[in-house]
Amino acid sequence: MSSCSINEEANPAFESPTEYGASSKTIGSAARSALPKDLEFWSTIYERDMYVQTWKTVANLVLNREGFTLWDHFDECNQVVKGLPKPSGYSFLGPNNPDPGLMLTYWGLSTGLSHAVRGDDGRDYIVTLVTVGEEGHEHLRTLRRLSFSVDPLLSNNHILPIIKEITYEDLTFVVVPKAMYKVQEGLHQRFKNSVEDVVYMLIQAVEAIIDIHQHRIAHRDLFLDNFIVDWFPESMIARKSVVRPRVYLIDFETAIDMSDPEQLCRGLPFPDDKYFRPRAPELSTPEEPYCPFSLDIWQFGTSVLKHFPSSGIPEIDAIWPTLVSENSQDRPTAKEVMDKLNEVVRSIRPSDLHLSVKDTYLTDI
Structure with missing residues (x-):
């Protein structure tokens, strides 16, 4: 069951992204005063004109020099680019729905911290602001730990790697490959994805949790x-x-x-x-210490139960409630969840997993 003791040896943390091929460049001083002063302000620039102007300034100061061009805006929540990208290994057209206009050239905007771009190599990326002044440096160290060395x-690594870091004054931007869709969207594609499809996506999600926990990193969202x-x-x-x-695990x-x-x-x-997320029992008294690895398990289990409450296979459905036990000590570790999933899936005939996913759509958590 859950424990904060992680026995596996983590790889060393490398502070320099240049050591393993990513590039970091400091651009000369310019109109820093035209940009927001802190991460909170950046993240909440939902008003379109402010968002567009802010990122145009970033593009003029640093992104264009680094070979990146901003995607255009389709509407308040979506960005669009003309023409298909070159293959990157992180976005593909599925064999059953090969509409490139819909699948590869749109990106849903969810925060003022990020923008979709096309590189001068013809590939698409997401640029995200990570540090402002003294803020965000633990976030940056975490991304570096997971993106460099052999990882x-x-x-079993499910992290989008840092392709490039760009530093301007007190701002650090990271560039990662653009991938496609949120896993939870696949749980609501009625009569398209099978239970087998969803289960194997969830198995990979658990594998991602195991990997970051072995690095002694707790996600907490x-x-x-x-x-x-x-x-x-x-x-x-x-x-x-x-x-x-x-x-892939993000954010x-x-x-x-x-x-x-x-x-x-x-x-x-936060x-x-x-x-505004659901709060695990241990977060009801924030001043009390808690195990963040166990919190990760509760959050994942809560989300699965909301978006995939019934697979039609009792052995699979019985796994998820254990992840949300009131007592954090009673929750399984990510490795124990994986072992149980593998045991159940091995015991089921593949044809018995090929069932349609029920329409269990609920509002996003």
């Missing part, structure tokens, strides 16, 4: 909208591909590095007046 080459997938198999339409899409803004395996943490992932 991106491991098959581990809901399904922070898992994305490069394409949907949609195997209920036709079995046109034997290849499975890859799932490490609230992550913390628990270098001491017995360390506990305190406080909400300030109380800005924290």
Whole structure:
């Protein structure tokens, strides 16, 4: 069951992104005063004109010089680009829905901190502001730990790697490959994705949790909208591909590095007046210490139960309630969840997993 003791040896943290091929460049001083002063302000520039003007300024100051061009705006919530990208290995057209105009050239905007761009190599990326002044440096260290050394080459790594860091004055932007869709969207594609499709996406999500926990990193915002997938198999339409899409874990803004395996943490992932996620029992008294690895498990289990409450296979459905036990000590570790999932899936005939996903759509958590 849950424990804050992580026995696996983590890879060393490398502070310099240049050591493993990513580039970091400091651009000369310019109109810093035209840009927001803190991360909170950046994240909440939902008003379109302000968002557009802010990112045009960033493009003029640094992005264009680095070979990146901003995508255009389709509407308040979506960005669009003309023409198909070159293959990147992170976005694909599914064999059952090859409409490139819809699949590859749109991106949903969810925060003022990020913008879609096209590189001068013809590939598409997401640029995200990570640090402003003294803010965001733990976030940046976390991304570096997961993006450099041998980790991106491991098959169990589900992190979008940093392609480039760009520093301007006190601002640090990271550039990562653009992937496709949130996993939770695949749970609501009625008569398109099978239970088998969803289960294997969830297995990869659990593998991602195991990987970051082995690095002694707790995410603390581990809901399904922070898992994305490069394409949907949609195997209920036709079995046109034997290849499975890859799932990636994103958004490490609230992550913390628990270098001491017995360390506990305190406080909400976000300030109380800005924290609108479901709260685990241990967060009801934020001043009390809690295990963030166990919190990750509760958040993941809560999100799965909301978006995938019934698979039609009792053995699979019985796994998820254990993740949301009131007592954090009773929750399984990510490794125990994986072991149980593998045990159940191995015991089921593949044809018995090929059932349509029920229309269980609920509002996003």
